[in-house]
Amino acid sequence: GQQLNQSPQSMFIQEGEDVSMNCTSSSIFNTWLWYKQDPGEGPVLLIALYKAGELTSNGRLTAQFGITRKDSFLNISASIPSDVGIYFCAGQNYGGSQGNLIFGKGTKLSVKP
Amino acid sequence: KAGVTQTPRYLIKTRGQQVTLSCSPISGHRSVSWYQQTPGQGLQFLFEYFSETQRNKGNFPGRFSGRQFSNSRSEMNVSTLELGDSALYLCASSSGTSGGARTGELFFGEGSRLTVL
Numbered sequence: 001g002q003q004l005n006q007s008p009q010s011m012f013i014q015e016g017e018d019v020s021m022n023c024t025s026s027s028i029f030n031t032w033l034w035y036k037q038d039p040g041e042g043p044v045l046l047i048a049l050y051k052a053g054e055l056t057s058n059g060r061l062t063a064q065f066g067i068t069r070k071d072s073f074l075n076i077s078a079s080i081p082s083d084v085g086i087y088f089c090a091g092q093n094y095g096g097s098q099g100n101l102i103f104g105k106g107t108k109l110s111v112k113p
Numbered sequence: 114k115a116g117v118t119q120t121p122r123y124l125i126k127t128r129g130q131q132v133t134l135s136c137s138p139i140s141g142h143r144s145v146s147w148y149q150q151t152p153g154q155g156l157q158f159l160f161e162y163f164s165e166t167q168r169n170k171g172n173f174p175g176r177f178s179g180r181q182f183s184n185s186r187s188e189m190n191v192s193t194l195e196l197g198d199s200a201l202y203l204c205a206s207s208s209g210t211s212g213g214a215r216t217g218e219l220f221f222g223e224g225s226r227l228t229v230l
Binding site: 031033035040041042043044045048088090092100101103104105106 | 117155156203205217218219220221222224
């Protein structure tokens with residue numbers, strides 16, 4: 001089945017640094033989403049992207065829907081300790097059912113104060 | 114607005130037993146899906162229900178089943194448990210309807226952590 005390659009798998013950064021992570025696929029998606037999961041909780045939606053080339057921000061977070069429709073990027077500026085967690089990308093195809101949502105394996109972010 | 118509620122939060126079972134997990138979606142959400150999360154495989158889609166009908170199913174054996182009630186609450190059942198079924202089972206709801214652009218905007222519960230011994 002379809003798979004998303006999410007990188008890096010993990011990151012250890014200093015508070016205040018910027019963070020970049022990305023997701024690539026061999027297939028086209030018409031929707032890209034980014035979720036964050038804190039320990040002991042379910043994932044929470046951060047940003048949803050619906051148009052190729054779209055750049056969307058949510059506070060210190062910025063995500064982009066790649067022009068080829070096969071990739072997406074998430075950037076976090078000026079990281080803080082509460083940014084710690086696992087970040088998942090997800091791609092969705094036409095059909096509009098949740099069953100078409102494919103998740104990456106996640107990027108585990110650790111922030112040193 | 115109350116979030117997605119899953120019960121129980123933690124449970125321990127032995128091989129061969131069966132388990133039922135419950136999920137109450139956000140009020141007004143008619144779509145409920147279930148995911149299995151493990152360290153090795155990540156988030157794997159189990160199935161999705163919309164208005165009491167299974168709309169989509171992932172690649173899991175028939176031991177995994179689910180249903181949705183008229184009030185949108187959902188249950189999933191795993192029969193004849195195996196060690197490999199140990200995982201965090203997440204329920205998610207959304208307001209998106211079939212074919213709609215926002216069906217990927219999911220609201221997850223905290224999960225039910227199942228340990229099979």
